[in-house]
Amino acid sequence: MSKTKGSKQQDGARASTPATIALKAAGVDFQIYEYDHSQDHMDKGYGLEAASKLGLDPRQVFKTLMADTGRERVIGVVPASGHLGMKALAAVVGAKKAALADPKVAQRESGYVVGGISPLGQRTAHVTVIDSSALDFDQILVSGGKRGFSLGLDPHDLGRVLSARFAAIGD
Template sequence: MWGMGKKKHNDKGMGSTPATLQLERAGVTFKLYEYDHSNDHMDEGYGVEAAEKLGLNPKQVFKTLMADTGKERVIGVVPVSGHMDLKALAAAVGAKKAAMADPKVAMRESGYVVGGISPLGQRTRHKTVLDESALQFDEILVSGGKRGLSVGVNPHDLVAVLSATTAPIGTW
């Protein structure tokens, strides 16, 4: 872990991403968590790697996924220890169905690479749904906008900054 929120990261270093800049502009306190990302064993996913390398509860580390409802793309934020329930996500945004968005579309619209997609600071704004399990924690981690960088933030602050909703969209 390094760095605290409300700090300006004007040096364009590890902490300066669109995600951290959005939190700074909103005046939200956050922490930066850095770890050495490895491509060697990505079978379980980037978020699981982050939880393991940071020594954190995987239910407290969240991944950002983009889905397509047929009318719009939406963002689901769920614990890395589980999966996103696409039917529940669709219901949460008033859609009939949802399918995972193509990774190329997710990268283009978010402005981030797969494994570093943050719900914060995305190039194109989308409806966002945070799994309600996040609300049991004082701090959750989401991608900081690049592989090897996570942002620790209060889930209520995350909901406020993103104008997100919460719903039971994660499965275990």
């Protein structure tokens, strides 16, 4: 595991993803957290793997999920320890219902692979809602755009860069 200040990272290739580029362009301070991702079947999920391998509270590590409301796709960012509440997400964006988007659609529209989808630097911009529990922490982790590569940052900065809303969308 390495924990490196994003603004001071100079070695480039490993630390450069659309997510880190977006944060640097916005002037946001962040940290890079890397760990060896297991290629084994992920029974519990990528976010819980990150929390476990980095020794962090799973409520502080957030996963990025894409939902489809029937008229648009929306990004929900929730703690790895919980689930995305589809009714709550739909209500926040003014939709009648929401369901998880097909993984192939999520990969195509985000530009990232499942397990490495970052809310930042996505190929297609989407309305984003961050679970309000993120505001309980000075720093949260989100995927940096690769499996085994997370970014730690202030949740207020994440919300600002994404023009995101904060709401209780986690179960």
